[in-house]
Amino acid sequence: MKIVVAKVSEFPPGDRRIVQVGKRSIGVFRIGERFYALNNYCPHQGGPLCLGRTAPTTSSSRPGEYTVNEDVFVACPWHGWEYDVTTGQSYLGPGETPVRSYGVSVAPGEALGGDVKFPDRVPGPYVAETFEVHVEDDYVVVDTTARQAVR
Numbered sequence: 001m002k003i004v005v006a007k008v009s010e011f012p013p014g015d016r017r018i019v020q021v022g023k024r025s026i027g028v029f030r031i032g033e034r035f036y037a038l039n040n041y042c043p044h045q046g047g048p049l050c051l052g053r054t055a056p057t058t059s060s061s062r063p064g065e066y067t068v069n070e071d072v073f074v075a076c077p078w079h080g081w082e083y084d085v086t087t088g089q090s091y092l093g094p095g096e097t098p099v100r101s102y103g104v105s106v107a108p109g110e111a112l113g114g115d116v117k118f119p120d121r122v123p124g125p126y127v128a129e130t131f132e133v134h135v136e137d138d139y140v141v142v143d144t145t146a147r148q149a150v151r
């Protein structure tokens with residue numbers, strides 16, 4: 001089933017829409033010029049996932065430098081599990097402190113050698129259902145029959 005969400009011109013970057021399709025609620029997000037759709041049902045305990053706060057991810061390849069990525073996480077408003085909007089994959093879960101403190105030291109770059117490790121994201125156990133989103137004739141359309149492949 002295809003559901004028209006909105007005109008592209010009325011759906012600015014950074015915005016989201018929640019559409020009701022029968023008993024199913026789907027969140028559609030515009031990130032830059034791309035659109036993504038997630039089931040508005042948190043796989044943890046069924047919270048309204050797509051109503052949560054969103055934030056871009058960041059990455060770093062060396063001390064003192066970071067990049068703000070195009071992918072965006074949405075945090076479930078019930079217990080805080082965070083999901084990649086583009087894939088539905090969960091990462092940070094409840095009970096985990098979002099911001100931890102560690103000892104910090106200052107060292108010259110040469111002293112770090114090749115032993116510096118930048119942690120990768122560790123996937124959580126949950127994956128929110130995702131759907132394909134297209135732009136057809138200036139309208140954003142969600143296709144609930146075409147679920148995205150699990151990555």
Ligand code: FES
Nearest residue numbers: 042045047076079
């Ligand atoms: S129901 Fe979403 S984090 Fe628990």
